[in-house]
Amino acid sequence: MSEQHSRLFEFPGGVLELQSAGDADEGYAGFHLQFYGCAEAEGRVNEGAIMHWKPACIGYLRTDVSGVAQLWDQSQIRRLAERLGYDFADMVIYDPKFGRPPLARLRAQATRLDAEAVVVPSPEHFEGGEIPAALVLQVDVIVVNPEETYARRSVSQLPQHR
Template sequence: MELQATEDESEDHSGFYLEFLKFNEGVGDHELPLEGADMRYMPTCLGYLRTDVSGVAQLWDQSQIRKLATRLGYDFADMVIYDPKFGRPPLARLKAQATRLDAEAVIVPSPEHFEGGEIPGTLVQQLDVITVNPEETYARRTMSPLRDLPPARADGA
């Protein structure tokens, strides 16, 4: 990484930015930048668990969420921990954090961390929901359901 200055450098140095460069071994004393060696986008994800479900395994569940996020190529942003003794709605903070961080997915230890042991449909409308055990993904729909499309005819008419 290099520290670069903008044209209008001021005394507070607010015109600085970081630039990621990767170099080939060059000829002689010169190094050449690699083609395509720019920073890559990683989708953001959150972790979510309930303290009453995890119990004494809470730290283990958190580490399993982080491991799965790394393996799947997500930028892990935050762990949302719900404790029912505070009486707040269980998914309110998770949905707010997901919106604020523009998250693509939430990873949970198991479906039991949701009411009734079922993945909430309202959450799947906003985020992909990934469970650690069993490892499953409940993906958002990116297109309208097929039943909303006009029926196709086999004869081409």
């Protein structure tokens, strides 16, 4: 029967436990991850704690609309996403000189990253200055200025554009 070894590593919010069989050398790369929550009052480790999940969001802007304020718009998007509790996953920057459909990459990234929301500096970053209903069917759209949220459940209030 082989002997098992466990190594515990504490980090803010939990403990990482690496388990290995006694017949494996210390350099063995295989390991089993398991999350435990920390009982702050007693200073001990409890099993069964819940890991908190933050929904992902992505940012979107158009270079022709942002112009020289592009870096400012990007920072405003990130700041609002953080304030609203999102895990910022990506920034999709559309440059019209490439001629591709502006929403194609945005919707593909939202699907690939399983994003719950898209944060945009203003409605002007979409064609005609209007939030596309097709996008709102997929994700919530959050506008930085003026701060507004177009939730998926309110899509019937938006005009239908292709």
